[in-house]
Amino acid sequence: MKPAPFVYHDPRTVAEACDLLATRENARVLAGGQSLMPMMNFRYAMPDHLIDLNRVDELAYLRCEGEVLRVGAMTRQRDLEFSPEVGKRCPVLREALSHVGHRQTRNRGTLGGSLCHLDPSAELVNVAALLGGTLHVVSKGGARDIPFAEFAVAYMTTSLQPDELLAGATLPLPARGRGHAFAEFARRHGDFAIVACSALIGLDRDGRIADAAVALSGLGHAPVRPASIERALRGEKPGAAAFKAAAAEAGGFDAVADAYVTAAYRRHLARVLVYRALEQASMRALEAGNG
């Protein structure tokens, strides 16, 4: 028996789940279990009440609606990965997913679980920052929306209140013709990234960069959208000079250090990955324009 004792609840509706969250002390929500179950097996996490969302069907949905993708918190990573619509309209998300753990963990792991777990270098957290999504949160008292940029408040800590549940996310789809890239460095395939960089590039008729979005994770507690880099790229010809300047800037950002990875190495990776992501995204934007 690995996890410490808890009382198990398996609500069927969001309303029931919210009611349990509001009324039980030291309760924890269980999504795909691919992060929470290891923590419970290690007894890092010892909830008294475990509220399993796996039978709340209304939390699992996936819809492309116009220019946005609507995803339920309990939508499995595998369903995002294998969705033809996601592949077509938001290929950066599919590319990111191929780095999230392994086939078996994506079969269970959910979008909501990854966002709420908020590992600093989680790929889905990075893509949510890149797309600039909105999170839909519910509680017994009502509902509210949180812009993704305001979701992370500290290391692995979200702005969710203890009685709040993430119900789903609305992710703006990249505009047509945008080139995308997702570049990361991890020790082994399927490990969390040490540093990851995603990018979306749009070109104007002269082949210059019209708009650029960059999300860089692994330097601090949450991904950053470096406004200085995004601004400086606008109007530039995509090429080594522009990418080098952006990479140099990224290499100067503050970075955290831990027992395995120094701050200097993270900065080095940021420099290399920003370059690679911009190069690939620009190439794809060019192909999209010619194609």
Add this chain to the structure above:
Amino acid sequence: MADTRTITVTVNGRVCSREVETRLTLADFLRHELNLTGTHVGCEHGVCGACTVLVGGVSARACLMLAVQCDGREVATVESLADGDELNPLQQAFRDNHGLQCGFCTPGILMTLTEFLRDHPDPGEAEVRDVLSGNLCRCTGYQAIVAATLDAAKRMRGGA
């Protein structure tokens, strides 16, 4: 008081009802309650893949699921593969290609590949290596596992 529930799970086609503590993992349920010790337990935190089984036909870490979550569902373990003493084509290919040494990782790998080959009957080597990333093997160096998988795929397509 321990929090318990009575659950009914169809394991390898057999309907099993048990009263279990809700904190019992699926891996421990299979091993300790049903004596199906083919499902191995290595790390118990999702990393090694030794405990991989199919839940509703989809591969999952049995150490990261609770037995109660499988109430009313179908679970397939490595014990479902052979027919008595007769190995199935995937197992036979592992045997013929030396796809195992100590065999600790093998049940998880076979279940991962059972799902994979069902969905990808004609995979390339890169795809096989990608799907195996979720299963650690400390003996073989993976080479023989990849060879066995490609051989199994061929046999299962009827080209043996």
